[in-house]
Amino acid sequence: MLTRILSALVMAPLAFAAIWFGFPYFEFMVSVVGVLAALEWQRLISSNGPQPQSWVWLIAGALYILLPCLILIWLRGIDNQGRQIIIWLFAVIWASDIGAYFSGKSIGGQKMAPIISPNKTWAGFIGGLVLACVTGLILNNCTEPSFETSEIILASIILSIIGQFGDLLESWVKRTFQVKESGTLIPGHGGVLDRIDAILLATPAAGLIVLFYEIGEVPWK
Numbered sequence: 225m226l227t228r229i230l231s232a233l234v235m236a237p238l239a240f241a242a243i244w245f246g247f248p249y250f251e252f253m254v255s256v257v258g259v260l261a262a263l264e265w266q267r268l269i270s271s272n273g274p275q276p277q278s279w280v281w282l283i284a285g286a287l288y289i290l291l292p293c294l295i296l297i298w299l300r301g302i303d304n305q306g307r308q309i310i311i312w313l314f315a316v317i318w319a320s321d322i323g324a325y326f327s328g329k330s331i332g333g334q335k336m337a338p339i340i341s342p343n344k345t346w347a348g349f350i351g352g353l354v355l356a357c358v359t360g361l362i363l364n365n366c367t368e369p370s371f372e373t374s375e376i377i378l379a380s381i382i383l384s385i386i387g388q389f390g391d392l393l394e395s396w397v398k399r400t401f402q403v404k405e406s407g408t409l410i411p412g413h414g415g416v417l418d419r420i421d422a423i424l425l426a427t428p429a430a431g432l433i434v435l436f437y438e439i440g441e442v443p444w445k
Contacts, residue, residue: 235419236318243300243310250300250310258293260416261424264406265289268417271403292427299431308367312360313383313430317422319359320352320384321391327351341395349388356384371437379433383426390425394418 242253265285269278299313300306328348336344360380364371371379394417398406407415 239314240311243307243314246300246307251297254293254296257416257420258289260409261289261420262286264409264415264417268398268401268403268406271401288424292424295427295431299427299434302434308363309430309434312363313426314423315363316356316360316380316383317387317426320356320387321422322352323355324348324352324388327354337392337395340392340399344388344392352388353381353384356380356387375437382429382433386429387422387426390422393425394421 239253242249262285265288266282269281269285296310300310302309324344325348328343328345328351331345331347331351333345333347335342336346336349357377357380360376361373364373364376394406398404405414406417409415
């Protein structure tokens with residue numbers, strides 16, 4: 225636990241600084257993390273030797289990692305609100321992870337998906353939703369322009385749910401290839417994919433939310 229906390233205390237300020245200052249630091253961070261994640265994906269799917277449908281996994285990995293990276297860069301580049309959007313996205317997902325971890329540990333109870341991820345419980349799932357909503361509301365009240373309370377709660381719930389299923393998705397892939405961790409780069413957290421699995425799945429959802437509320441310019445205009 226101590227190693228996990230210390231790693232987070234090192235990573236979080238660096239990520240926040242890149243988000244805050246934007247170009248070119250944010251683009252550099254996303255690019256480096258994307259490359260490291262892609263390398264881990266390649267090692268993961270080849271961990272048990274060549275697979276009959278390895279090309280399918282390669283294409284899936286490219287979409288799984290590249291698309292969110294491109295969406296993140298687009299979101300951060302939205303005039304006036306890009307920084308706010310990215311901070312909200314990351315904060316809500318991190319809060320969801322923290323809420324799920326501690327409520328799951330302290331309450332326990334029925335497992336969500338015991339075959340895929342034996343440690344995840346429905347109590348943790350609810351705890352993640354609650355802390356994600358609280359975090360989203362706090363950020364919404366501290367920034368301008370702000371959104372309706374119902375809108376920010378709904379958006380935070382959507383991101384938390386998708387982020388938690390992103391964690392399950394990566395667990396399913398690791399279990400499919402009989403790998404415990406995607407890597408060992410981050411002490412206490414495993415690999416890069418283990419740390420960003422929720423962000424990868426939640427980012428496209430955040431992009432759709434931004435489009436739905438017509439925030440900023442779409443990248444193809």
